[in-house]
Structure formats: structure tokens, C-alpha cells
Amino acid sequence: KQEVxxxxxxxxxxxxxxxxxxCSFTDSAIYNLQWFRQDPGKGLTSLLLIQSxxxxxxxxxxxxxxxxxxxxxxxxxxxxxxxDSATYLCAVTDYGGATNKLIFGTGTLLAVQx
Amino acid sequence: GAVVSQHPSRVICKSGTSxxxxxxxxxxxxxxxxxxxxFPKQSLMLMATSNEGSKATxxxxxxKDKFLINHASLTLSTLTVTSAHxxxxxxxxxxxxxxxxxxxxxxxxxxx
Numbered sequence: 001k002q003e004v005x006x007x008x009x010x011x012x013x014x015x016x017x018x019x020x021x022x023c024s025f026t027d028s029a030i031y032n033l034q035w036f037r038q039d040p041g042k043g044l045t046s047l048l049l050i051q052s053x054x055x056x057x058x059x060x061x062x063x064x065x066x067x068x069x070x071x072x073x074x075x076x077x078x079x080x081x082x083x084d085s086a087t088y089l090c091a092v093t094d095y096g097g098a099t100n101k102l103i104f105g106t107g108t109l110l111a112v113q114x
Numbered sequence: 115g116a117v118v119s120q121h122p123s124r125v126i127c128k129s130g131t132s133x134x135x136x137x138x139x140x141x142x143x144x145x146x147x148x149x150x151x152x153f154p155k156q157s158l159m160l161m162a163t164s165n166e167g168s169k170a171t172x173x174x175x176x177x178k179d180k181f182l183i184n185h186a187s188l189t190l191s192t193l194t195v196t197s198a199h200x201x202x203x204x205x206x207x208x209x210x211x212x213x214x215x216x217x218x219x220x221x222x223x224x225x226x
Contacts, residue, residue: 041205041220043218043219044158089157091158102160102209104158
């Protein structure tokens with residue numbers, strides 16, 4: 001059974017710092033891995049999606065890497081801003097296609113202090 | 115593109131009543147929709163997979179008679195919480211699948 005874990009559970013950094021969020025999964029047979037952002041009381045915003053054949057994806061100040069063999073992904077946020085404060089979730093789709101269910105990690109609550 | 119809406123965004127109901135939540139894909143057709151539940155400070159847990167025109171597939175531990183799911187069209191799935199109790203209070207989020215899953219904004223259910 002696939003399990004997804006994220007560390008740290010919570011992180012507080014001063015504005016301008018670069019930071020790394022970690023995600024690990026137990027079964028390497030994944031179709032893709034996705035990073036989401038969730039603001040309090042809101043739905044999910046997709047940040048980056050990495051296919052199993054890819055090693056990284058970049059969007060603006062965000063860079064996500066994937067090491068499928070070791071069951072790890074990282075989300076790197078450069079020059080953090082207070083507006084980055086949110087909960088970040090990673091999720092994997094087990095091999096079988098995009099319409100298979102997502103298995104979510106436990107989330108990292110990020111607070112960027114001005 | 116790929117916008118998913120949910121209605122209502124918030125609902126308060128009395129214990130014992132039923133509540134229906136709608137999930138719509140506004141600009142694409144989705145043969146598969148998913149329903150998730152999220153308790154405070156916890157991650158999303160998949161409740162069921164809804165396929166258009168067929169019965170939903172429920173995850174282990176989810177009562178199918180309590181959480182009724184209907185996927186009558188390629189753009190609409192509904193979740194009905196029957197005989198709601200305070201422990202059903204939660205944040206319910208749906209997603210619609212087209213190449214990847216697109217999430218709705220969620221529905222906050224409070225049962226008093």
C-alpha cells in the first residue's frame with residue numbers, strides 16, 4: 001500500500017530565504033507526482049506535476065525534483081515571500097494512468113515571516 | 115481552462131438531516147470524479163471514485179449508504195451525506211479528471 005510522508009510538518013522562515021520541502025513515498029511504481037498548495041479553508045492549487053519519466057519541473061520560483069528509485073521528491077522555493085505561506089501537499093498517482101486516485105502526503109505548513 | 119466548481123461552499127445543517135453537495139466541471143467533460151474528505155490540520159483522504167453512468171467505488175471504511183454519490187452526467191457529480199451527524203462535519207473536496215485531476219474549492223459542512 002502506497003504511503004506518502006512529508007517533512008517537516010511545519011516550517012517557519014524569514015522572508016527572502018530559500019527553502020526545501022520534502023516528500024517521500026514507499027512504492028516507486030508511480031505514474032506521476034504532484035505538488036499542491038492549499039490556503040486555509042480553500043481547495044487545492046496545483047503547482048507542479050512531474051511525470052515518472054521526468055526528474056524535475058520548474059515554475060517561476062518553484063522547482064520540484066523527483067527521484068523515483070529512492071522514493072523522494074523535493075519542492076524548492078526560492079526567495080520566499082509572505083504570500084507563500086500555506087500548506088503544501090504532495091501527492092502521487094500510482095502507475096495506471098491519470099484517472100487513478102491520488103494519494104496525498106501529510107502536508108507541510110509553511111509560514112514566511114515578513 | 116479545467117475549472118471545477120462546488121456548491122455550496124458552506125453548509126450548516128441539523129443532526130439527522132441530509133445534505134447534497136454538487137461538483138461540476140465547467141469547461142470539460144470528466145468521466146471520473148473523486149470525492150475527498152479533510153479533517154482540520156489533516157491531509158485529504160479519498161472517499162470514493164465516481165464514474166459517469168456507473169456505481170461509485172468507495173474506499174475501505176467509507177459507508178456507501180451514508181455517503182451517496184451520483185455521477186449522472188459528464189460534468190456533474192453529487193455527494194449526499196444522509197442522516198448527518200456532528201462527526202460528519204468536515205471539509206469535502208471533489209476533483210474531476212482529465213489527463214490530471216482538477217480540484218474544486220471545497221465545501222465546509224458543519225452538523226449541529
